[in-house]
Amino acid sequence: MKKLKFFLIGLVPGLIIVFFVLNKKGVSCSGYLPNSRVIAETLSKDFEYSDQFTSEMNALKIDEKFLKDSIITNGKIDFDRSNAQKKPCPDYLLSYPEKKPSFEITFEKCEEKAVLLSLKKL
Numbered sequence: 001m002k003k004l005k006f007f008l009i010g011l012v013p014g015l016i017i018v019f020f021v022l023n024k025k026g027v028s029c030s031g032y033l034p035n036s037r038v039i040a041e042t043l044s045k046d047f048e049y050s051d052q053f054t055s056e057m058n059a060l061k062i063d064e065k066f067l068k069d070s071i072i073t074n075g076k077i078d079f080d081r082s083n084a085q086k087k088p089c090p091d092y093l094l095s096y097p098e099k100k101p102s103f104e105i106t107f108e109k110c111e112e113k114a115v116l117l118s119l120k121k122l
Contacts, residue, residue, distance in 0.1 A: 034079065035076060035077045038092060039072060039075065039077070039094075042072060042107070042109050043073065045109065045110075045113050046113045047068075047113070047114050047116060048113050048114070048115045048116070049115075049116050050115065050116065050118070052118055053118060053119050056118065056119040056120070060119065062119070070096070071094075071096040071103055071105065072094065072105070074096060074097060075094040075095060075097075075098070075105070076095050076096070076098040076101075077092050078092075078093045078094070078095055079092075088111065089109060089110040089111075089115070090108065091106065091107065091109075092106070093105070093106050094106075102121060102122050103119065103120065103122065104118075104119070104120040105119050105120075106118045
């Protein structure tokens with residue numbers, strides 16, 4: 001009982017201190033999930049658009065800023081319909097928004113660039 005008491009005396013203040021220190025720095029664990037990692041890696045690469053993707057963007061009146069800031073940043077990768085193990089460039093299917101998707105983007109994430117292949121309005 002005495003050991004448990006000492007353990008809790010150290011654990012509780014330690015958790016509170018860690019919580020406040022990490023909270024002030026804006027740290028979150030969401031960046032470690034596969035969806036977040038793929039999106040972050042994709043946004044860090046140079047974008048290359050296929051001819052089909054460019055024509056679909058023009059037809060739907062979607063600009064590059066909305067594409068990067070909203071659709072890709074807030075999208076959800078469908079790993080069941082993606083080919084994440086494909087070499088050298090895995091391809092992914094991204095849906096936006098997460099609930100009741102209205103856009104689907106197919107893209108390849110290569111070493112140096114992200115190639116956006118198709119854009120569909122659902």
